[in-house]
Amino acid sequence: MTDTATWVAACKLNELPKEDVKRWDHGSKSFAVFRTADDRVFVTDDICTHEYAHISDGFVMGTTVECPRHAGCFDFRTGEALNPPACNRLKTYSAKVENGTVFVQIG
Numbered sequence: 001m002t003d004t005a006t007w008v009a010a011c012k013l014n015e016l017p018k019e020d021v022k023r024w025d026h027g028s029k030s031f032a033v034f035r036t037a038d039d040r041v042f043v044t045d046d047i048c049t050h051e052y053a054h055i056s057d058g059f060v061m062g063t064t065v066e067c068p069r070h071a072g073c074f075d076f077r078t079g080e081a082l083n084p085p086a087c088n089r090l091k092t093y094s095a096k097v098e099n100g101t102v103f104v105q106i107g
């Protein structure tokens, strides 16, 4: 098996407040980059799995994000949909912080 995934710099950690989310556009896709209160970072697709809305415009509570359009909630650590009308999980991506920069693994 060939590993073609690459780590791409998304933003500076200090541009992303704790317990918040930031949109990151790369190529033809939008991603949602999350930072927890204890400085962990997580990345999901930015487009909701229910209808068209940017998850990064949503409201972050702990490790949950509420979609701004119909209030479907997702656990951004796993992408799991937590309540209707959201029922399909968000795709998640590996993320890490090195020297103050957030990197996302894109395959």
Ligand code: FES
Residues within 6 Å of the ligand: 048, 049, 050, 051, 052, 053, 067, 068, 069, 070, 071, 072, 085, 086
């Ligand atoms: S568009 Fe996100 S819950 Fe409907």
